[in-house]
Amino acid sequence: MTTYAAPIRDMQFVLHDVLRISQQDLPGHGDLDREFTEAVLAAAGKLAAEVLAPLNPVGDRQGCRLENGVVRTPEGFRAGFERMREGGWTALDCDPEFGGQGMPYVIGLAAGEMFSAANMAFTMYQGLTHGAYSAIHAHGSDEQKATYLPKMVSCEWTGTMNLTEPHAGTDLGLLRTKAEPQEDGSYRITGQKIFISAGDHDMAQNVIHLVLAKAPGGGEGTKGISLFIVPKFLMNEDGTLGERNAVSVGNLEEKMGIHGNATCVMNYDGARGWLLGELHKGMRAMFTMMNEARVGVGLQGYAVAEAAYQNAAAYARDRLQGRAVTGDANPSGPADPLIVHPDIRRNLMDQKSFLEGARALAFWGAHLIDRAHLAQDKQADDLVSLLTPVIKGFLTDKGFETAVQAQQVFGGHGYIEEQGMSQFVRDARIAMIYEGANGVQALDLVGRKLAAEGGKPIMAFFEMVKAEIKAQEADETLRVQFCEPLKAASKDLQSAAMFFMEQGMKNPNAALAGSYDFMHLFGHVALGLMWTRMAAASRKALEEGTQDAAFHETKLATGRYYMARQLPATAMHLARIRSGAEPVMALDAARF
Numbered sequence: 001m002t003t004y005a006a007p008i009r010d011m012q013f014v015l016h017d018v019l020r021i022s023q024q025d026l027p028g029h030g031d032l033d034r035e036f037t038e039a040v041l042a043a044a045g046k047l048a049a050e051v052l053a054p055l056n057p058v059g060d061r062q063g064c065r066l067e068n069g070v071v072r073t074p075e076g077f078r079a080g081f082e083r084m085r086e087g088g089w090t091a092l093d094c095d096p097e098f099g100g101q102g103m104p105y106v107i108g109l110a111a112g113e114m115f116s117a118a119n120m121a122f123t124m125y126q127g128l129t130h131g132a133y134s135a136i137h138a139h140g141s142d143e144q145k146a147t148y149l150p151k152m153v154s155c156e157w158t159g160t161m162n163l164t165e166p167h168a169g170t171d172l173g174l175l176r177t178k179a180e181p182q183e184d185g186s187y188r189i190t191g192q193k194i195f196i197s198a199g200d201h202d203m204a205q206n207v208i209h210l211v212l213a214k215a216p217g218g219g220e221g222t223k224g225i226s227l228f229i230v231p232k233f234l235m236n237e238d239g240t241l242g243e244r245n246a247v248s249v250g251n252l253e254e255k256m257g258i259h260g261n262a263t264c265v266m267n268y269d270g271a272r273g274w275l276l277g278e279l280h281k282g283m284r285a286m287f288t289m290m291n292e293a294r295v296g297v298g299l300q301g302y303a304v305a306e307a308a309y310q311n312a313a314a315y316a317r318d319r320l321q322g323r324a325v326t327g328d329a330n331p332s333g334p335a336d337p338l339i340v341h342p343d344i345r346r347n348l349m350d351q352k353s354f355l356e357g358a359r360a361l362a363f364w365g366a367h368l369i370d371r372a373h374l375a376q377d378k379q380a381d382d383l384v385s386l387l388t389p390v391i392k393g394f395l396t397d398k399g400f401e402t403a404v405q406a407q408q409v410f411g412g413h414g415y416i417e418e419q420g421m422s423q424f425v426r427d428a429r430i431a432m433i434y435e436g437a438n439g440v441q442a443l444d445l446v447g448r449k450l451a452a453e454g455g456k457p458i459m460a461f462f463e464m465v466k467a468e469i470k471a472q473e474a475d476e477t478l479r480v481q482f483c484e485p486l487k488a489a490s491k492d493l494q495s496a497a498m499f500f501m502e503q504g505m506k507n508p509n510a511a512l513a514g515s516y517d518f519m520h521l522f523g524h525v526a527l528g529l530m531w532t533r534m535a536a537a538s539r540k541a542l543e544e545g546t547q548d549a550a551f552h553e554t555k556l557a558t559g560r561y562y563m564a565r566q567l568p569a570t571a572m573h574l575a576r577i578r579s580g581a582e583p584v585m586a587l588d589a590a591r592f
Helices: 008-018 034-062 077-086 105-118 120-139 142-153 282-318 342-374 378-409 421-432 438-449 452-472 476-503 508-513 515-543 549-566 569-578
Strands: 065-067 070-072 157-162 178-181 187-197 206-214 225-231 233-235 241-244 247-252 263-276
Touching: 008 034, 008 105, 008 342, 008 515, 008 549, 034 077, 034 105, 034 120, 034 421, 065 247, 077 120, 105 120, 105 282, 105 342, 120 142, 120 157, 120 206, 120 225, 120 263, 120 282, 142 157, 142 206, 142 225, 157 187, 157 282, 187 206, 187 225, 206 263, 206 282, 225 233, 225 282, 282 342, 282 378, 282 421, 342 378, 342 515, 342 549, 378 421, 378 438, 378 452, 378 515, 438 452, 438 508, 438 515, 452 476, 452 515, 476 508, 476 515, 476 549, 476 569, 508 515, 515 549, 515 569
Parallel strands: 157 206, 178 206
Antiparallel strands: 065 070, 178 187, 187 263, 206 225, 225 263, 233 241, 247 263
């Protein structure tokens, strides 16, 4: 069986040495000292390791079942969900007015990493609920907030997002679900939605669906779409649960992974729903949920890979195979451990250097969201909007790749189910697809985010990189090992952006053909920036005579690896981008 240990020391390093969250002039941040966050993270890590992780293989083996219209979750999930609720973990960063604890989003994200690493399928139930909570909190009426949010914060009721239809995935303008207005102000929702994660289950009293549908008078395309609250059970006037709404589960999808999460086909047969936000402006309300979900999915990508890496590193230390080329490392045994071999080290360093950089990027993104929400910081809001497709697309692509690398350490044993490594690979795969497939993320980055606000967010990012390089240039070690590689990579990113500006209008295919490479180029530069910041923090700690020198020396060695072995990929991505559209578009459709 696989195991998981929460990386609390590394999380503390990012929160306090890199982001310095307790020193931020933001509401609720002054209390976030090391002792407080240590206690929160330790408790979350204990729950993740002792409750959620043991349920992970159970969920994978058993999956969910549809019995007489009711979805049954795997053995132990209900008890685990009750533990999650009792501990208040579903409410960490929610509004205290509705029963939340009011902590910054970055703390909720840190706990979410541990929960997702331990059991991604399980954690999706409260994750989807949090997204629905955020949409209602941002766009709901006072009555809607009072009705739904307290129960959703506690996860007595859970939530979903209903976008996709059999004929309409990314192109939501094609959706057919209808909303017919009623005299009492409600709507009758009719249509079918597919791929609805956590669409129904037996762990909560009610499920609150947020459903995109077309109401009369909205016109064609996405401009005619509205968003509706459609509960599984309707409410009586006294606030108790009433009759079942006309919404049902038509089928459970059989999936490659995340078997413990119920992915449902949802049928709406004249179900009663209530408008959320403005009529015919449902996309605006839904994107409140989608943007949060995309950051959360980026987290899933590296969190699952973190669990896979931990098991691969342990296996490499224990498994005896072959001898070190420089001499026996284990002369009293029949062979040396796998970890003596340079290619195994290369594999593990690829994983480790990505994971620690990814954690820093995700936490920084969450901190930018806190700045945007708590301080109405528009620059932070614009920057995290720019970074969201990078966090989602790059971290999930590399997260899946990292899970595969972890499986590879096991050789043939990684391919059989007994070791449990295949579950990490299968679970991580969906993160590249849902909440907007990664190709769509790349198109969003190049087609919309790059030119947003006249290009101010991307220019602000470049200025941040320049400022970081300037701040560290007096330290020769940092300058040579971190700043110079970061400077070269940033120039590659700037050259790619310039290519798009020059080609975009006259040959848009040239920009779109290079969008995926641009997303990865940007991702590498973002991780290079994170590694430079982390290296500076570790250098400072060592100069001050820290008692944790081994941690910081390890951090610097891992960062040097990323800058030397991974960051140079930016040159390859730039070369691909500059090749333009011709190699991509050369064949007509019949030749594929």
